[in-house]
Amino acid sequence: MKAYRLKAGKPYELTLTDNALEPVPESDEVLIRIRAAGLNYLDLMVANARFGNVDASFVPGADGAGEIVEVGSRVKGWKAGDRVIAGMIVDWAAGPLTVANGERLRGVTMPGSLAEYAVVPATALVAIPAAMPFVQAASLPVAATTAWNAIVAGNVRPGSTVALLGTGGVSLFALPLAKAAGARVIIASSSDEKLARARKLGADVTINYRTTPAWDVALLEATEGRGADLVVETVGVATFERSVNAAAIGGTIFVVGLIGGEETKMPLLKVMVKTLRIVGNQTGSTANLADAVKAIAQSRIEPVIDRVFPFDAAQDAYAYLESGGHFGKVVIDVT
Ligand SMILES: NC(=O)c1ccc[n+]([C@@H]2O[C@H](COP(=O)([O-])OP(=O)(O)OC[C@H]3O[C@@H](n4cnc5c(N)ncnc54)[C@H](OP(=O)(O)O)[C@@H]3O)[C@@H](O)[C@H]2O)c1
8 A cells, every 4th residue: 555654853854655555444443445644743742753753754644534444353333434533642632641551552653644644543433424525524523623622722713712822723623613612712823814714714803923913912802801701722832821910810721832942931819810721631531522523513513625636746735834834724634
């Protein structure tokens, strides 16, 4: 089969081979013919040796969508031909993350989606909504699960204010989910053009963080000093202190972003005085993904796909995501 192999590092090496061995499912696994692979900032972190398997070359790609072609003997509820996506943390079916269920991550510590075929434990599978094409479905596992978990953790409801940083994959799932929950959405981006597109998707207040670096002050002005009930912290180092400033009393900062590094300063007094909830997250379980998919289908949310690259141009897709020019998701067509 055709498959990419990644050797992480700086620079990383992503090479396409025509004769990789097709994987064989164990009794509790399924074999999937991958049709599309979504890219995430996480895939760049893996490529740049900031996370995951750095020792050996392996098939990268955390997100994928396709159809089942073979089912292990002990698998119940799935059959050949079913259109599926797979949660990234394959053994985390539901409930809390544990040491035992958090070991195997697709495209990070085990083979991922940049191949014609992939083997996945049945515990990771979620059905693709009937009307949704593979390219859109492949954008869901990491970003939509994370955005959904943010909305749930922030107890977002009609009247809430949600702050989003940037117009990448997670933010552009959080935006329509927050709107569907009845919230007011304030979004910051580096680009006026991207902000205009975000307004078309329902963003209520837009702030250009390049021309208005004190976006937290602008957010406080836009909320009469109250702040945001939920800040989806998709950036991290450059924004964390401003996120604390932008959060409402009793608000939640949902910490996922590692853009530009991992260490930041924590303004403890403000965290205490504002009684903030700082909530960490690692994508989510298969059950979280299933809930996100249900919410997206029921609310008729269209995943925002910025660009689809052909399979033999995966390197270009990585470079494009790295350039930061995207709005929403970048996907690789594996058909
Ligand atoms: N822990 C988890 O559960 C989890 C899950 C998913 C993702 N993540 C993390 O969350 C982050 C976002 O992931 P993603 O896949 O959505 O990334 P992405 O699609 O690459 O989007 C990143 C966006 O961040 C914006 N940005 C960059 N610097 C910024 C700044 N200083 N202020 C405000 N916005 C800024 C940019 O938007 P503009 O171009 O609009 O400025 C950029 O497009 C990454 O660090 C990723 O690793 C964590």
